Amino acid sequence: MKTVFILGAGASRAAGGPLMFDFIDAATRIFRLGEAGWAQPHFEGILDARRKLQGAFVKSTIDIDNIENLFSTYEMASLIGRLSDLDESVVKQLPKSLRYLIMRTLEQAILYPIDGKEQVIPAPYPYDAFAELLIELRDHREASPVTVINFNYDLCLDYALTLRGFEPDYGLAGSPVRSKRSIAHYKVHGSLNWFRNPETGEIAPQPLRKLPMRTYWDRLGLEHPAERPIDTMELIYGPDKWGMDLYPEPIIVPPTWNKGWYQEQLKSVWRSASEALAAAENIFVIGYSLPASDQFFRSFYSLSTISDSFIERFWLFDPSPKTDVVERFSSLLGPAIIDRGRFRFECEKFDGAIKRLAEHFGYRTENFAGR
Known part of the structure; x- marks a missing residue:
């Protein structure tokens, strides 16, 4: 069964990222x-x-x-x-x-764990566990293939995949053909590591580097494990570029009324995301509460899911009060999902959602413990 994860700001919250309102x-x-x-x-x-x-x-x-x-x-x-x-x-x-x-x-x-013991710095919590889950599900008969549609700009998942030798397939025009070591990661609002090529005008994503633990442990003068921020340019160019003025303007599409104009820049990404939704049989929404103002996503979802596929599971994970978020999604989803009991709401944060999904698909959950 084809599986699509939809990540909202609530997913980044687990790593320290702010939400829209704060x-x-x-x-x-x-x-x-x-x-x-x-x-x-x-x-x-x-x-x-x-x-x-x-x-x-x-x-x-x-x-x-x-x-x-x-x-x-x-x-x-x-x-x-x-x-x-x-x-x-x-x-x-x-x-x-x-x-x-x-x-x-x-x-x-967003904070990265620095303990001075491992060779490289792990991804922000709990993205290591999420990347592990995605990689496991790639070979699961009830979940494969797997796609992530991400509304966030941060690089948490990108870095977590890099650590495991996988590359994000962003769906950008002109990007390399998807390889066996890639996972579809459609960042429909842009990304901190996407920049416009000044010569061609095309959006060019920059791969991330594995960050050596000892460099940051020594630089920060740490004596005990801690969580610390890391600049985008170091993730792209390496820690030897620390302090250098290397900040081209990132491709960030504002989540506003003007999306239609901006999405022209990311048309291929949105089309790839739409194709994934059209074929999806499992849809897992994490940290996205479908605000009443987001008519853009409502239209996108409705048009994308006009297809011959049947959605077996539409599961929503969100720590918001059930009555609010469920009512909004119930107004979006059709009777083939609601009336047939295929919609499930669980009041869980990102780490709890990862653990629940790991358990559902039969994986050991030691690495998916909450905190």
């Missing part, structure tokens, strides 16, 4: 702690523009605490060329600055 809070905290680093000017520009937006409350309401709303507002400001008394040249840079703010916030929020 992303700006996390970014502000990083800025105030002096950890914005190379992205300091971008944080300053974004947070200053956010303060200017407070003036809109007199005549309208804008949720300036939600990264999705903020991205949408800055896109509109760039389009019309105005936001309060900011210079137009500054306004036009806001979408780019917000991408860098997202990149740096994820860099600082």
Whole structure:
């Protein structure tokens, strides 16, 4: 049976990543702690523009605490060329600055375990276990082949697969043909390791490197195991590039009303994801609660699942209250899933979902323990 995993922000939460509603809070905290680093000017520009937006409350309401709303507002400001008394040249840079703010916030929020014992640094928790599960399911008769549709920008799963000698198949136009050591990983909103080739204009993903444990243990002066952030450029170029100004603008598609225009850049990724959903017999949703505002995904799911395949399992894992999230998914799913008892909700975080799925497919769960 063909299996599709859909990962939302709740999956990244397990590794330290912020959610939509508290992303700006996390970014502000990083800025105030002096950890914005190379992205300091971008944080300053974004947070200053956010303060200017407070003036809109007199005549309208804008949720300036939600990264999705903020991205949408800055896109509109760039389009019309105005936001309060900011210079137009500054306004036009806001979408780019917000991408860098997202990149740096994820860099600082997501933590890698450094214990000084292993040869290489493991992936952020619990992505090692998830990558192991994916690799096991590739050969399982009730699950293979396996596809991951990921709404997140981070590199947690990409790195976990790299550690196991697998490469993500991103579905990008011009990417190499899928190999026996690849797993379909469609990051439909972009990724921190995707950049535009200045010569061809194509999106070029950069492979990740295995990070040597001893280098970071010594650099950080650790005496006890700890979890620490690691810069994107070190994951791409290696730790010897530490501190260098190597930050091209990442391909990050804003989760906003303007998706249609942006998705032209990632058409091949969305089409690959749609083909996977069309053939899916198992769909496992983890950490995505289907917010009422996401009409884009509702349309995408509905159109993609018009096919001859039958969905045997549609399982939703989310720590949100059951009545809220189940009602939203029930309004999306058709009678062939709901009425036939193929929809299941489990109030679990990412690590709990991994353990449940491992148990269901008959794998030992020692490596999938929660924390």
